[in-house]
Amino acid sequence: MSDVRENILATGQRIIAGKGFSGVGLNEILATAGVPKGSFYHYFGSKEAFGEAMLESYFEEYLAELDRTLNQPAQTMAERLMNYWQDWQDNQVSFDCQGKCLAVKLGAEVADLSEAMRLALKRGTAGIIERLAKAIETGMKEGSLSIDGDPYSTAQSLYQLWLGASVMVKIVRTKQPFETAMRTTRQVLNLST
Amino acid sequence: MSDVRENILATGQRIIAGKGFSGVGLNEILATAGVPKGSFYHYFGSKEAFGEAMLESYFEEYLAELDRTLNQPAQTMAERLMNYWQDWQDNQVSFDCQGKCLAVKLGAEVADLSEAMRLALKRGTAGIIERLAKAIETGMKEGSLSIDGDPYSTAQSLYQLWLGASVMVKIVRTKQPFETAMRTTRQVLNLST
DNA sequence: TATCTATATTAGACCGGTCGTATTTTAATT
């Protein structure tokens, strides 16, 4: 991959995570990245195609990091899961509660706008929930946590809860919604408060 | 209130619920409403001020409907609450999962964009959670439901859960996330499945 | 080394749309 392309992707991701997809023009992204405007269409077919590629690369990195967190040795699965939520909170609270999670920022905006980007979001979030479900299942077997219902539904519920909490954090500009989500999460996994 | 103003508000709300705030220009809204461009700035100081007024009027209506639902006689509070979630689901699933809830659609997009609109969202969502908390408290007293923890935290958690579920519904274009949310909701309120 | 070809890259213009404003026309009220 050309590093010009990578540069456009990384810069665009940063800016779009703050202002949204429709709220940012290619001009700003390219100027910030130091890439001439004319070059853009050499690397991407359209703004939409760029958005799709951006989501793709975002989730690739996200899932790699998630795998790392969920495979930390010398920890129970319950601990690893709680570390994941803690990381989510820390990341999302940084920079005045304008976290950089693209599922949070773009989910509602982009799903109705572009089928390609919607599907990228779908693939990415499915990957996250799948990993969480597997982790919960493992945690049950090792006995570090227990749940009512099946692991997949539980993983789904928890992801939805944190997605919603992240939106609320943006709205109230306090990490308080995350504290509630954290307590509910412990409750759902039957962990000590 | 002038009905021209009301017309702009209603039309804008409909279109923005579909395309987002940055994704729609005043031209489209005004053309659809049949209102000349110049009139807009007689009623609203700017696009942002319009957005704030739109959110204000949206939540006003939303809260009135919520009050109606939560005050239905001849039902337990548990039943009224479950009716609320059911209405949420029905509304959000309509039109190809492009529901018309502005908290879902605009929360993440607009909170980082405009302080005035962020505060309008904050006031509106606070009103919803407050009413849900009161309803949960009443339900506990009458014995139709029971919870772990305090009513306000529970209300918050449930609202976050449904907010997140709504984003996921937009992404996967299936009502399945709502089914999970519904089950979790019954579980949290200790209701029979 | 010099020339030709093919590909990678970029400059710049295009047209349509953005929000906002200044000005004129219409209506209502005193």
Added chain:
DNA sequence: AATTAAAATACGACCGGTCTAATATAGATA
């Protein structure tokens, strides 16, 4: 009839994504 409020128009300066045409670069051939 005078004054004020409401509505309509047209326009301005600017920015949006897109595309074509021109340039630069690299590789191959002689």
